[in-house]
Every structure is written in structure tokens, then in C-alpha cells.
Amino acid sequence: MSKETNAAALGKFAEAVNTGNYELFRDVVASDCVEHDPAPGQVPGPDGYRSLFTEMRRAFPDMKVELAALVADEEAIAFAYTFTGTQDGPLMGIAPTGKKVKIRGLQISKFRDGKMVERWGSSDQLGMLQQIGASAIPRS
Numbered sequence: 001m002s003k004e005t006n007a008a009a010l011g012k013f014a015e016a017v018n019t020g021n022y023e024l025f026r027d028v029v030a031s032d033c034v035e036h037d038p039a040p041g042q043v044p045g046p047d048g049y050r051s052l053f054t055e056m057r058r059a060f061p062d063m064k065v066e067l068a069a070l071v072a073d074e075e076a077i078a079f080a081y082t083f084t085g086t087q088d089g090p091l092m093g094i095a096p097t098g099k100k101v102k103i104r105g106l107q108i109s110k111f112r113d114g115k116m117v118e119r120w121g122s123s124d125q126l127g128m129l130q131q132i133g134a135s136a137i138p139r140s
Contacts, residue, residue, distance in 0.1 A: 003072045006111040010077050013049075013109075017065050020057055022039070022050040026097065030115040037121050048084065060085030068104070078108045086131045094134055101131040 009028040016024035025046035028082035033045050039055075042048040057063055070079040084102045087094075105123030109116050 002019045003077075004116050006077055006109075007070075007072060008078075009114050009116060010109060011129045014065065014067070016049075017053055018063075020053075022046075022053060028115055029119045033044060033113075033116055034117065036065070056085075057092035058089040059087055059096075061088050062086050073103045075112075076108060076110045080104065080106050082132070083128075091132070094129075094132065097132045099132045101128050103131070108127055 011026045012024050016022050020127075029049060031045040031067040033048075035042060035044065035048060038048065039052045042052055045120050063083065066082045066084075068080040068082055070077060072078075082102065084100070085098045086100050089096050103124040105121060107119065107121040110118040
């Protein structure tokens with residue numbers, strides 16, 4: 001597929017994340033998509049992303065993911081992003097704090113026939129926990 005087709009699929013994925021319209025995942029994520037860095041209990045495919053981002057949106061109702069940089073070829077897209085939000089809901093057993101977070105992350109996605117078939121990702125989860133003041137995280 002072309003870079004443009006892959007970019008359009010990634011754009012729809014981002015729209016789903018930022019709007020909460022998780023039905024869009026069905027259009028752009030293969031049912032057997034391999035997630036190399038899954039959240040605890042995350043299942044493959046669109047349903048795994050629906051459940052992950054439903055939990056994230058519960059914790060951060062105002063969450064937003066903004067693109068910082070992107071590199072693409074005919075098979076894959078690598079990008080950096082910034083995640084922002086206010087923790088107004090529970091997160092991994094941590095009660096809502098009302099604190100704002102801003103973290104960065106990286107993702108590499110492979111595409112075939114206009115759908116994401118593999119994903120690797122890393123985000124600053126420690127930074128997020130420190131920003132919300134999680135008591136299990138040592139602070140300097």
C-alpha cells in the first residue's frame with residue numbers, strides 16, 4: 001500500500017482516540033493485529049484498542065493525543081506524540097486526583113491493505129504516575 005493509504009488509516013485511528021468514536025477502529029485495525037506492547041488484559045484487534053482507550057478516557061475524560069513527528073514508508077509509520085489530560089477518573093486502582101498530565105510517547109505501526117497489522121509503542125507511564133502523585137512512585 002502507499003504511504004498515503006497508511007497515513008489515512010493512522011489518521012482515522014487518531015480520530016477514534018481523540019473523539020471516543022471507537023467504532024472507527026474496525027475500519028483501520030486488522031482483527032488479528034499484533035500488539036507488541038499490550039496493556040494488561042488487552043485482546044488483539046479493534047476490541048483491544050476499544051477497551052484500552054475506553055479505560056484511558058474514563059481516567060482522562062479530556063484526553064488528547066497530538067502528533068509531534070512522523071516518518072513513513074510504504075509499509076510502516078513511526079511517530080512521536082504528546083498525550084495530555086486531567087485525571088478525573090480512576091486509573092489502575094488510583095483514585096481521581098484532578099491533576100493534569102503531559103507525557104510523550106513513540107509508536108511504530110505496520111500496515112497491510114489499509115489496516116494496522118502490528119504495533120509497537122512506548123509512553124512515559126512513570127512520568128504520568130509521578131504527575132498524578134501516585135504514592136507508590138518515589139518523588140525526588
